[in-house]
Amino acid sequence: MNFRAAAILLVFSGLIASAQTRPFDCSRRTAEDYVAITRTERVADYVRSLTGAEAFIYSGALAGYDQWKNHPKEWGEGALGYSRRFGDRMAANIIGESFQHGFALGLGEDNRYFYSSSHNVAERFGYAVTSPFLARRATGRRTLSLSAIGGVAAGSLIQQAWQPRSTWPIRNAARSFALTFIFRAGFNLVKEFAPKALGTEAQ
């Protein structure tokens, strides 16, 4: 076994051991603490999704990825290109979140992220990655999130209205849709395992 493999094994075994032996964790609001969302909380969550730090970090990260891939190429590189992409992602986020919260209200879904109640690293990983596609009902039961899928789809499609002509709208919307969920899953992983890293915590 080489040195790198041994180090990885050591870190993982340490993580698992610490996760399994830790006493009750009172510092985070976990899935076990879930209570049905009220209308006031929906409004607060909507405002937070548009104006909170996470909205800016998330749009900034997506814009960074687009910049790296130079997509769309008409927007060019450098600060001007990045600011266009950032504006594009912010606008898509505002539209997507608005549709998502509207659908969630109508369907009685709750898309807020609560930390996993599990102490098992693999279970927590699976929980964080699947959470973007799942919503909670009033009883806490998790089901497929029609509001999240519908909201992101709406945001991705409307986003095509201001995209340069070189992009093929449906393919570009599908790309944006997939990227949004991949980034949401990634952000959930950061929230789950390093909650302070984003400067914002789950519910």
Added chain:
Amino acid sequence: MKRIIPCLVLAFAASAEQDSTADRVVQPVKPAVIWRAPVNIGMENWTCGPAGCDYAPKPPFQFVKEDVEGTFPKLTVKDAKGRTWSVKFGGKVIPECFSSRFIVAVGYLAEPSYFVSEGKLQGKLQLRRSRTFVRPDGTFRRARFQLRDEKRIEFIKNSAWSLADNPFRGTHEFAGLRVLLMLLSNWDAKDVRDGQGESNTAVFRLAGAQPELQYSFFDWGSTLGRWGGQMRRTRSDPSGYMADTPKLITAVYGNAVEWGFEGKNEEDVRSGITVDDLRWLSPYLSRITDEEIRAGLKASGASERQTACWANAIESRIRDIRTVAQTGRAPTGR
């Protein structure tokens, strides 16, 4: 004619008043109170609530009606003993069940609330808002059953009172109630100024040989979470409750105690509380044991982890209050 019309109006009003008072049964009542020395009924208060285990809701439950007013879905249900219950689900379940036990243990009035982990409603279910909590076959999980027994405790309609102006202002007993609001992080301190229908303050008539009126704060569902404004506050949130715990008492200036609490009518809740008030309250809080708090939380539906988190935080808050009462200084580090 101009003189006759007002006279007729006055005469009609007078007769109407006479009619309404004649309908009422006039009962002698003791002067109103806001607090009574707590009767220690021991562990039963914590496991079964202030009305005791005999009063616990007994299945089968018969659906009566759904109350469509208020923020939360609410049902009226009758149990096997014919008692009427107000049933709620969701975020208010643990806070109301636990808080009713806690505030009665200190001497304040609360309507008995029980946690029912699961059950089934019988009868023709005509549900609107509660459909999310009650399945079509009538089964439900995790409900708060609050006793509605007007022969024991009668809620007097339109009796909401103000936290800023009431007969108990300046007394230890009223200060004690406000400390409990903060100790349990009750951010929903609405009073008569928020409207009679919206207020969480009211006067209750207590049955007995000589009926007694008791001022009460009756809605403890918005507790055990983070206090604050609309963007911050939560209910039934152990981590949020724990995070606010060190900020309960922020400073002590002479006899005046400063609090970190934020919520509705926050100035009227936290202002004017003195070290002497805490000296009065402290012995009643100190009588509550760690075992009782944990038993109360468990009986209210809290998991093992939630019980540990809330119990530690509540005990820490009680310790801080006791420290100020004993030393006249803010807890260490503040």
